[in-house]
Amino acid sequence: MPQLDHRLRLLRRHARGWAAELRPYALDLDGDPDVVLRLRDATAFHHAARLQIPAAFNPSPLVLAGERFLLTSALERVVFCEEIARGDLGMMLALPGASMSGVLVAAIGDRAQQEWFYGRLLERPTWTFFALTEPDGGTDAAGLRTRATESTDGCGWHLTGRKRYISNALRASMGVVFHRTGDGPLGLGAALVDTTAAGFTATAVPTLGVRGAQLGALHLDAVPITAEQLLGRHLSPMRRGSWGWQRTFNLLRPTVAAMAVGLAQAACDHVREHRRVLRPDERDLLARVAGEIEGVRRLTRRAAVAVDADSGSGHLASAAKLRATRLAIGVTRWALGSFGPGARLDQPLLDKFARDATALEYMEGTGNVQRLAVAAALDRGAFDGYPGVGPTATTGGR
Amino acid sequence: MTVVAHWTRPYDAARSVGVEAALADLYDRVAGGALVAGPAGQALAPGPVGRAAERVWPGGAPLRGLDGATTVALPAPVRDADLAAFRGLPGPDGPGWASYRAWLLGLAWLRLGCSAGLLDRIRTHLAGRRAADGPLLRQQLVQATLAEAVTDQLTVEALLTDADPDADSVADLVQAHHQLTAADHALLPVLGAAGFTGDGPGRAVYLSHLLADVYLPAHCDVRMPA
Numbered sequence: 001m002p003q004l005d006h007r008l009r010l011l012r013r014h015a016r017g018w019a020a021e022l023r024p025y026a027l028d029l030d031g032d033p034d035v036v037l038r039l040r041d042a043t044a045f046h047h048a049a050r051l052q053i054p055a056a057f058n059p060s061p062l063v064l065a066g067e068r069f070l071l072t073s074a075l076e077r078v079v080f081c082e083e084i085a086r087g088d089l090g091m092m093l094a095l096p097g098a099s100m101s102g103v104l105v106a107a108i109g110d111r112a113q114q115e116w117f118y119g120r121l122l123e124r125p126t127w128t129f130f131a132l133t134e135p136d137g138g139t140d141a142a143g144l145r146t147r148a149t150e151s152t153d154g155c156g157w158h159l160t161g162r163k164r165y166i167s168n169a170l171r172a173s174m175g176v177v178f179h180r181t182g183d184g185p186l187g188l189g190a191a192l193v194d195t196t197a198a199g200f201t202a203t204a205v206p207t208l209g210v211r212g213a214q215l216g217a218l219h220l221d222a223v224p225i226t227a228e229q230l231l232g233r234h235l236s237p238m239r240r241g242s243w244g245w246q247r248t249f250n251l252l253r254p255t256v257a258a259m260a261v262g263l264a265q266a267a268c269d270h271v272r273e274h275r276r277v278l279r280p281d282e283r284d285l286l287a288r289v290a291g292e293i294e295g296v297r298r299l300t301r302r303a304a305v306a307v308d309a310d311s312g313s314g315h316l317a318s319a320a321k322l323r324a325t326r327l328a329i330g331v332t333r334w335a336l337g338s339f340g341p342g343a344r345l346d347q348p349l350l351d352k353f354a355r356d357a358t359a360l361e362y363m364e365g366t367g368n369v370q371r372l373a374v375a376a377a378l379d380r381g382a383f384d385g386y387p388g389v390g391p392t393a394t395t396g397g398r
Numbered sequence: 399m400t401v402v403a404h405w406t407r408p409y410d411a412a413r414s415v416g417v418e419a420a421l422a423d424l425y426d427r428v429a430g431g432a433l434v435a436g437p438a439g440q441a442l443a444p445g446p447v448g449r450a451a452e453r454v455w456p457g458g459a460p461l462r463g464l465d466g467a468t469t470v471a472l473p474a475p476v477r478d479a480d481l482a483a484f485r486g487l488p489g490p491d492g493p494g495w496a497s498y499r500a501w502l503l504g505l506a507w508l509r510l511g512c513s514a515g516l517l518d519r520i521r522t523h524l525a526g527r528r529a530a531d532g533p534l535l536r537q538q539l540v541q542a543t544l545a546e547a548v549t550d551q552l553t554v555e556a557l558l559t560d561a562d563p564d565a566d567s568v569a570d571l572v573q574a575h576h577q578l579t580a581a582d583h584a585l586l587p588v589l590g591a592a593g594f595t596g597d598g599p600g601r602a603v604y605l606s607h608l609l610a611d612v613y614l615p616a617h618c619d620v621r622m623p624a
Contacts, residue, residue: 031474133591140529165591206596208475208604329583336611342438344611345470345483355475355604362591368539 004301007067008079014064015080018044019087026088029212030352036094036212037171040125044084045095049125051080052098054106057118072106074251074304078258082297085262086269089356090212092259093167097121100130101176103251104190107311108232108244113192120174129175129195131163131218141188141242146179146220148189148230157230158199158222159191165362169202169216176231177220178245188241192229199223209355249364250314253321254304256364260324260357261297264331267353268293271335274347282338289331296320296327315377322370328357402559405507412511413518417605418444418480420508428501429455435487437615440470442608448482456494456501464488475596476605483612490615495568502571503561505613509578510554512606513585517547519599520588543588550581568615575610582606 004012021042029035039045047062051071055061062069071077084092098105098121105117120126137143146161159177166175174194180187193200199221207215227233232240268289278286303316332354336343344351361367381388401409408427412420422444425434432455433441433448443451448469452461461467466486472479490498521544527534534540554574561570582603586593593600 031477136527143528165594206475207594208596208600209594211474333583340438340616341436341614342440342485342612344473344608345440345485346438348471348473351473355473358586358600359594361587362594366590367587368537371539 004079008075010064010067011069011076012079012083015044015083016086018042018047019084022084022087022091026091027348027352029088029090029094031211033094033212033214036091044087044091045125048084048095048097050097050121052077052102052106053118053121054114057114058122074254074307075301077255078300078304081255082258082262082265082300085259086266087262088212088266089259089263089359090210090352092262093210094212094214096125096127099128099168100252101128101174104130104176104245104248105192105231107248107251108190108235108240109192110232110234112228113231117174117192126174127168127172129166129169129172129216129218131166131169131175131177131193133163133165135162135164135217141178141245142185144178144180144188146177148179148181148191148225150181151224156227157191157225159193159220159225160222161220163218163220165205166202166216166218167210167213169218170204170214172202177218177223185242186237188237188245190231190240190245191225192231193223193225197223197225208358209352210359213359246314247311250307250317251311253314253317253364254300254307256360257296257300257303257317257320257324260321260328260360261293261300263328263353263357263360264289264293264296264324267328267332267335267350270347270350270353271338275338285334285338289334292327293331296324300324313382315374315382318365318370318373318377321364322367322374325357325360325367328360329354332357401507401511401555405504405558408504408508409511412508412602412606413515417508417512417602417609420511421481421609422447424501424504424508428504432458433461433484433487434501434613435484435489436613437489438612439485439487439489440612441482441484441487442612443482443484445480445482448484454487456490456497457488459488461487473604473608476601476608479605481605499565499568499571500563502568502575502613503558503563505609506554506558506571506574506578509575509606509610510551510558512602513547513551513554513578513582516582516585516599516603517544517551520544520585523589523592540588543584547581547585550577554578554581572614575614579607579610 022044025035054072055070069076071080105114134145148157148159150157159179172195176190177193178190181189200223201219202216205215205217232244300320303320306313306316336350336354339347377383378386379388380392408420408424411423425444425447431451432453433443433451434455435441454461468486470483470485472483524534529537554577557570557574586600586603592598
């Protein structure tokens with residue numbers, strides 16, 4: 001369903017307006033990540049802070065023209081995030097709210113954990129962090145080194161380890177820390193962590209792009225947590241570990257793809273707006289770029305529909321993320337090139353877009369991770385119309 | 399790697415010290431204390447040159463009194479670099495393009511050094527890392543990327559080594575620069591997010607690309623003397 005229905009078009013139209021409010025601050029935010037703190041009155045800031053809170057915990061959801069939006073579905077997130085990223089990707093990632101942690105808490109948190117997490121979000125605009133990546137192992141879950149160890153008195157746990165490249169690490173007041181409690185896949189876990197806890201330290205990691213997201217490094221020095229903070233304690237070790245994580249990442253990947261589509265569209269818009277006179281070959285190229293963006297946009301929406309139907313079905317999401325990242329990087333570089341020599345200094349917003357685009361490569365699995373996932377899905381016949389041929393084939397395709 | 403002797407220092411500095419040091423050497427070698435203006439009238443100069451320059455190369459125009467010549471803020475991730483950016487300068491024109499070829503050649507050696515340095519750092523970085531099924535350096539997708547990049551670098555080296563200093567076009571050098579940019583773009587993601595930090599290898603790559611953006615002419619800009 002690549003075409004949006006009335007309800008989603010309504011969301012898109014409003015989100016586009018909210019993003020336009022943020023755009024004038026995009027370059028300021030690039031220079032100073034604290035600029036977002038001065039945008040509390042912006043509509044997108046206010047809404048982002050309270051979205052992704054499920055109906056059971058949300059007394060005042062977003063209502064537009066009588067329609068209620070929770071952004072708990074991947075398709076709604078895709079529509080919203082594309083438009084906000086079209087305003088500015090750095091701003092999108094700098095906004096407060098449930099963000100990636102919210103998807104994990106919704107997927108594997110128990111009722112009390114969800115009440116605590118969403119309750120904090122409802123109190124005031126609150127930033128959250130999602131601490132998976134580690135300095136030496138990237139996002140490879142099997143290589144996680146951060147440990148949760150049970151206290152000798154049996155009264156709680158302690159988290160020890162290091163995380164790196166964590167968005168909003170310095171301004172977040174809570175988030176999730178991925179860790180292991182033991183060796184092997186059954187030893188994987190995630191915990192809710194309050195950033196005021198003893199032993200929790202966050203330091204800034206300067207980046208080339210999406211500087212508004214203020215990436216940080218976390219140093220966890222025996223951070224005390226209670227058993228109640230271990231996410232998914234009501235689930236089996238597999239379901240609260242790699243099984244649950246995989247589904248969460250599948251739900252998140254179309255959102256990252258949508259951000260890439262929004263950024264590519266922003267670069268395309270910039271060329272249209274600032275290069276009013278185009279040669280015929282340039283007009284042809286612009287039309288091709290617009291067509292390419294639309295193709296990836298539709299693939300991304302399909303991927304969102306697929307994970308909303310089955311969160312275990314992440315192969316289209318991998319394809320969308322792979323192609324959307326290439327799109328954003330390619331279109332932002334093309335846009336710079338279309339202004340000729342000196343574009344990076346003369347068009348600082350486009351230079352920023354091109355720097356921001358490279359961040360997408362590292363979000364939710366690199367290009368190579370997605371290529372391997374797509375290849376494995378092709379082998380097993382997961383793509384409709386492409387029968388499996390490898391030893392893992394399970395279906396005959398269409 | 400055999401570097402033409404004249405360009406050894408900017409190449410080596412870019413490969414193992416940093417872009418700022420390499421650019422200072424290149425400026426010393428080519429412009430003698432003047433600002434080097436690109437085809438859009440911009441210059442990116444070492445800080446000391448930017449603060450003291452009195453003329454613009456290649457035309458030799460005095461900087462003082464140039465209408466519209468202004469400094470430009472550096473992009474946020476490199477604003478701490480000891481570099482100065484300008485716009486509104488007279489770019490290469492007429493006979494200036496012949497001299498400008500030497501600048502593009504030296505800049506290509508600098509950028510080749512930067513690209514080779516990136517490959518060095520990637521190989522060192524990956525040597526100590528493992529994926530689930532073995533060393534990252536042995537992963538076929540990684541090996542393919544490194545092989546393509548080193549092949550690009552070798553191609554550029556071959557082109558630069560035998561570059562004709564009196565050629566009546568800069569097209570070959572422009573191609574070399576674009577090939578280096580593409581090689582860097584392919585290589586950097588291999589580092590993962592470590593290549594995206596403002597104080598990591600990506601910073602030098604970004605500066606290299608900023609230099610290319612300031613100094614690479616579009617085809618229609620070049621009017622070599624008859």
